[in-house]
Amino acid sequence: MIARIATAAVGIPVFLAAVWAGGWWFAGVIALLAGIGYWEYARLWRAQGIDVAAALGIPAAAGVVLAAHGWPGPGPGALLTSATLAFLARAVLRFHPDSARGALLGVAGVGYVGGLFAHFVLLRDREPGGLWLVVFGLAITWAADSVAYFAGLAWGRRRLAPALSPGKSVEGAVAGIAAGVAAGALLGEVAGLEPGWIGAALGAVLAFGGVVGDLAESAIKRHAGVKDSGGLFPGHGGVLDRFDSALFTVPLLYYAALFLGVGR
Secondary structure, three states: HHHHHHHHHHHHHHHHHHHHHHHHHHHHHHHHHHHHHHHHHHHHHOOOOOOOOHHHHHHHHHHHHHHHHHOOOOOHHHHHHHHHHHHHHHHOOOOOOOHHHHHHHHHHHHHHHHHHHHHHHHHEEEEOOOOOOHHHHHHHHHHHHHHHHHHHHHHHHOOEEEEOOOEEHHHHHHHHHHHHHHHHHOOOOOOOOHHHHHHHHHHHHHHHHHHHHHHHHHHHHHHHOOOOOOOEOOOOHHHHHHHHOOHHHHHHHOOOHHHHHOOO
């Protein structure tokens, strides 16, 4: 618990400083996280004897993020298409029984890690309101995660998804969604989400999305037979462990912002 708190005390201010800076600073930090995240993803599949070509996937995942800032519009799609072709070409040139599966999982990994992380940059770049939208999304995610964790420890009785994540409880998930609603109602106006019920409703949607993101990563880890995707953040695990929920909540918020016309 001490390591978990210490990591959060150092990591959150550093990450928020990058959010505040925006531009290439933020894109660079997110690209670095995406590259490390793909390395963790490749490691999880390698534990099952499947090669998803980290040498291709790491630069592809990071490149998709950088393209989201430097070449918005066609950039991320062009990188994803190029990565798909590269993975398929590798599968053909190095054919073995698992080559097709490795190629498909590699492409999926670039989309999962690079594609979803790219939405952090796309959301931040919605000037002039992108900064506060990112803060809103992260606050909802972290509030829901934290409340779900502690509520689960205190009152958790019924397992939410025992086959995927035995530690998750229904009580914790409900408390986390309630925290998302409360945080959304409190912070919605700051992010330009008015009237107040819009922030609260988005808080509920994002908190639920965070649960799905958490369980999605848990499914991959369960398949690999490991507890954490990595060890970059003491007490929290790896990049995918720390950002599993946000990889779902931030894209959801980005498309909600597009639909509602906020942030610009």
